[in-house]
Amino acid sequence: MRIRRHRRWMAPVVAAAAVGLALTGCTGDAAEQDAADVDCADYEQYGTFEGKSVSVAGTILDLEADRLSESWADFETCTGIEVDYQGSSEFEAQIAVLAEGGNAPDVGIVPQPGLLGRLAAGGWLIPASADVEANVDEWWSADWKQYGTYEDTFYAAPLMASIKGYVWYSPAEFEEKGYEIPKTLDELTALSEQIAADGDHKPWCVGLESGDATGWPGTDWVEDYMLRLHGADVYDQWVTHGIPFNDPQVAEAFDAVGAYLKNDDMVNGGIGDVSTQVTEAFQTAGLPILDGTCSLHHQASFYETFWNPEGGDENTVASDGSVFAFLLPPVNADDPLSVTGGGEFPVAFRDAEEVEAFRTYLSSDTWANNRVSLGGVISANKGLDPQVASSELLTQSIEILQDPETTFRFDGSDLMPGAVGADSFWKGIVAWVTGEDTAQVLDTIESSWPKG
Template identity: 85%
Template structure:
């Protein structure tokens, strides 16, 4: 039955590829080639399995997918479990269809709690084992556990994490021109206006294009401003729809962001006019900073990977390097540190010991340190040594997530119902940047919120 089920899942992926989906097939071959001699002491608790296989799918592609395979190479060697990963840019759109047809992978790496809720509501998910839950209770905060819980049932541990509110810049340009890192949102506005007035280039470069998910980088802007302008309580009320999407507080956040994204004087540095934000891929939008064609780019900590997309080190990410990042500042200099962020959750569609052994490993401090050491990512796992991170910025990011004084809020659109968070909110950003006014866009999004 296992082999027949694997063939059905693989056939579904192949059929998806025939429809034009972008796939990255990263099998255990990479792991096997690079495993070498392994000390299996850290893996004894997971057991040993003869010829077992676990299929995994998610949105992680290319270099990051290669590193994902490397991160569990020793686990494969020591347990005998072959982990087969398939990455697809259409995973989010396809996973519910595959689950409904009985063709889902054993494990799906879900990037949105809202999608996790939908899959749990469909009755397709296997609750997490006690080993997974024990790891989460030891290594993660209660908030993170809540994101993997639906109606009191715990389904998935967190995996990687990101901080969404970084502003990327060139340290050399800041030093040459005497720019200072802004300490408040007003100071950020003043800095942007100063750069615009100098006339060398537009201060901000922005890319909102992401295939079917086009618009999501704009939702990150709004969420950051919603948290900083209105505080965590209002943010939580907005996400839970305890205040409507067209509430004045939400409008204020949109309008503050609009001072940049809808302003021809502010965007789109090195790329074109305001309209080019919608056609410029988020992966490449920050690169004009390297050519001196813009000064500022708002994107998450994971954007570090895109400065060296081939995995090299030509672009140095450091406070004294080619590019670095500062956190979007608070509204007031004495406000507590508040950040938005995201993460992934490995959910299970098959109830089997090897699947839960694999998920227990992914929830451990061993896996988190292994993956962080490979570079380009962070984790909110409290067992991670921040010094294992691949850059100064990522070390700082881990320390921020581990700091009990940090106010952390998960990406709002990822928590909202899919009809809003991954549909009307994304589309609303595109329409808004395209010229629709704030009230019209917010009324439209509010009208899509499910009534039950």
Template identity: 85%
Template sequence: MRLTRHRRWAVPIVAAAAVGLTLTACTGDIANEEAGDVDCSDYEEYGTFDGAEVTVAGTILDLEADRLVESWSDFETCTGISVDYQGSSEFEAQIAVLAEGGNAPDVGIVPQPGLLKRLADGGWLIPASDPVVANIDEFWDPIWKEYATVDDTVWAAPLMASVKGWVWYSPDEFEEKGYEIPQTLDELKELSDTIAAEGDHKPWCVGLESGDATGWPGTDWIEDYMIRLHGADVYDQWVTHEIPFNDPQVAEAFDAVGEYLKSDDMVNGGIGDVSTLVTEAFQTAGLPILEGECSLHHQASFYETFWNPEGGDENTVASEGTVFGFLLPPANAGDPLSVTGGGEFPVAFRDAEEVEAFRTYLSSDLWANNRVSLGGVVSANKGLDPENASSELLVQAVEILQDPETTFRFDGSDLMPGAVGADSFWKGIVAWVGGESTEQVLDTVEASWPAS
């Protein structure tokens, strides 16, 4: 599941008001430089346009939205295309309604392959142009092209990416107490047991609250354990329903995660007991590490942004800094690196040269380096220089994504049908940490899987 955050201000638009969707606006004007200050030689291939505008919408908000707008500032200056971005936490729920009513933006930044497929099946999308597809073939691992392909048609290029399965921790605490980075899942459990036995605080801090999407951080735990315990092939069978959701292998992953999320000895450091998992916002759940009230927090690479919620730099993300992360280890030492992650896909709802010029830029190594240099995110674009990433951890994330030996799989719930991945699976996590058994929850989710 892709993160969403709420702004304090909003600019309603007429089309959105008709369906109850409030969007927050960011226009390129706030970031544009004077044309004389910009070297436009890198942008000549995109052409020039007189008075053209491209409207864009997505789930990206707040500081990330500001940086996104800045990433295409020079593109606007050099091409003459004005890009108007509007972000909303309701984008995923309402974009199909807007498309059906003819009110969709020119470009929608879609964070779920399942949602992309739904929009393609609805007949609302414009196929990716040849230059976009050429960039995909040049700059991305083939698995990313598969995620944006429906019925043999490629609909979009990837945009940003995240590597999930990071375990955030305090390097100072680990050094002071002599903790070692675990190399296997068993060693992670041993470390957690050690911290719990010391009695100073609970080892883990966890937050599953995310508005209508409450529960999704728990699905990330399950997905990370599925790929580590059973491998990519079984993971693929699970997300495509070649094995049922209540398969014993899925139960094994739930029970392994349950040793943490369903145990008052393990959670919820600095926050409360197990019941607080569903009321603590995922954005703030890791912050007790900074106060020494928990030691470990499971969250994706994008969580780097939240260590400095006011946009400052007092908390450094580094191996010798305030906070850092290690990847959730494999089941067995020496297992090949398998990770889960997420990303976005800019789909088009309007067939126009300026729209495809913009999408071609977003699919380029130029855009990837421009955006990543601004901080807080990474991309799986192979033309990205890892050193442009804003922290030691994000440099590692880029290298993981670019490594041909890495087995990467997209977030499982984002690949499943919406009735499961964006509904019963999330709700199942909430019921499960609330006391329902693994068997009950898996049977309920399995029963919700669409028949076709």
């Protein structure tokens, strides 16, 4: 799914604000600098707007919010536009309410195409300008453009991205114990069984807790298996309800995941038994790898941020470092590369030149290189230099996204109607892990799919 730096990226914040959102702010004020120190050549195309401001809200918090604000500091200096960003763990739950009441920010960084569609259907969004669309046509694939489109109207360019389906591990442990990176799903099963048989610890560590979004990490597992077991066409049918949620192919993916998540021999290394998955926060769930009480953790590329929870750099992400990751393998070693992933979309609630100038900058290759060079994230912008990424893994991730041979599919629950993708699917994962059988869970989720 999505914290999608947002939910999935940073820990929730609980400070209350007058509009009913729990907000943690990062403003352009923190990035003020003398214009004489900034080369404004890359920003002349956006114009000057002295005294103008743009309010922005999203789910990006803490360190990632600081870096986000830094990524547009030069834009502020050169254009005169003051950008005021407010991050909230409740953004997704509250943005439609704010829009309906006329209290939405100028720009909302939306992490779900499904939520974008809901806001567009409510009549609250401003279509993207011709300049934003021109940037997307130049720097993004048609698939990514489609994720920002609703009923043939283009509303928002993509922003950042993530690749789901990484399996994090300790290179030192693999070398010491002779473990090899699996090339197929069967080899992954064999590796997991080998680690369990060695008896030092359970192989997998898993955390499904994420506040109101508890369960979403489990949806990522299912989505990865749907794509690998059944291919892109079936995946597309599933997320659009071309096949029902209780289709046998979906059940097969659930059961394949259940061989790990519902198996006390497989989870929860360094944490506890199967039941602890629903109480362990996704942000901390992979950390037992660092102390040798777990070997494998399934989480997206953005999880790189969490290996140094105190903000240091003692744990390196590299093939010869403290921790690294391989992609969840395919069924057959020679299958084409297929990955799931996510991203965000800056939608506009106010029709103003300064708002579109800001959104045009966010859709540019300049912004993508500025933000990625600050660390911790990637983008699918084709103008991004992979070498500016902050780690070997993120460079690899960018190259995967830019490779025209890669089959990419957006996070399935992000594409589904909110009643399913942001509700019954999450809740179904929790019920399933804690004891309900697959058929019962899938029937319940299927019954929640909106009629018509």
